[in-house]
Amino acid sequence: MLLSIDNVTKSYPGSGAGPVLRGVSLTLGAGETLALTGESGSGKSTLLHLAGALDRPDSGRIALDGTDYAGLDDTGRAALRRDRIALVFQQFNLVPSLTVAQNLSLHARLAGRHDPARLAALTERLGLSGLERRYPEQLSGGQQQRVAIGRALAARPRLLLADEPTGNLDETTGEAVLALMLELVAETGTALLLVTHSERIAARLSRRAHLSNGRIT
Numbered sequence: 001m002l003l004s005i006d007n008v009t010k011s012y013p014g015s016g017a018g019p020v021l022r023g024v025s026l027t028l029g030a031g032e033t034l035a036l037t038g039e040s041g042s043g044k045s046t047l048l049h050l051a052g053a054l055d056r057p058d059s060g061r062i063a064l065d066g067t068d069y070a071g072l073d074d075t076g077r078a079a080l081r082r083d084r085i086a087l088v089f090q091q092f093n094l095v096p097s098l099t100v101a102q103n104l105s106l107h108a109r110l111a112g113r114h115d116p117a118r119l120a121a122l123t124e125r126l127g128l129s130g131l132e133r134r135y136p137e138q139l140s141g142g143q144q145q146r147v148a149i150g151r152a153l154a155a156r157p158r159l160l161l162a163d164e165p166t167g168n169l170d171e172t173t174g175e176a177v178l179a180l181m182l183e184l185v186a187e188t189g190t191a192l193l194l195v196t197h198s199e200r201i202a203a204r205l206s207r208r209a210h211l212s213n214g215r216i217t
């Protein structure tokens with residue numbers, strides 16, 4: 001099992017509300033794609049952040065490739081994120097002062113896995129050839145998100161976490177970006193955990209889980 005989430009609980013102290021997650025268990029195998037749905041506020045982003053080692057659960061266990069997050073200090077967690085996990089958000093989160101080519105290679109360089117030939121092939125597949133010297137602000141939303149996906153996958157992560165990755169795109173553009181992302185994760189054997197409000201998008205992935213009242217239903 002690649003990602004293993006076991007009986008995880010999470011509350012936000014001081015929020016006045018009860019726990020957001022009340023014993024969530026979920027597993028994801030290598031190369032599997034799973035859509036996480038649920039009403040607004042049901043805890044989807046919270047669970048994604050925990051899976052990405054961006055936040056810690058109150059209780060329960062999360063492990064990636066057998067590495068228990070609880071056993072990692074901040075440096076260990078940063079290394080895990082750098083080496084094995086990639087994130088794509090609704091906001092494209094590109095570095096505005098870097099060109100498309102520099103954005104694309106950024107995470108692979110940080111992970112020590114920059115491969116110019118592979119990046120050139122990925123750039124072509126993403127339909128970004130000829131745009132390498134542009135800056136993010138000179139791209140359409142769909143192009144920016146394709147850069148974010150390329151940047152994520154160029155680093156060869158084991159797990160891609162995507163939070164409403166097509167949420168800022170019109171339907172046609174979003175559909176094209178999603179199709180490309182699914183093709184690329186299938187080719188590279190990357191596991192995908194994708195948060196979405198859309199039934200239509202969820203149906204495109206191999207598995208789905210629904211969050212309700214702090215539990216997977």
Ligand SMILES: Nc1ncnc2c1ncn2[C@@H]1O[C@H](COP(=O)(O)OP(=O)(O)OP(=O)(O)O)[C@@H](O)[C@H]1O
Pocket residue numbers: 012015017020038039040041042043044045046047
């Ligand atoms: N940093 C935080 N501090 C306090 N409460 C928070 C924090 N982050 C999230 N919450 C609360 O936790 C609950 C779950 O939020 P979360 O963002 O995980 O939901 P979601 O299912 O992703 O929602 P949406 O679909 O609207 O993005 C919400 O009630 C939210 O207000």
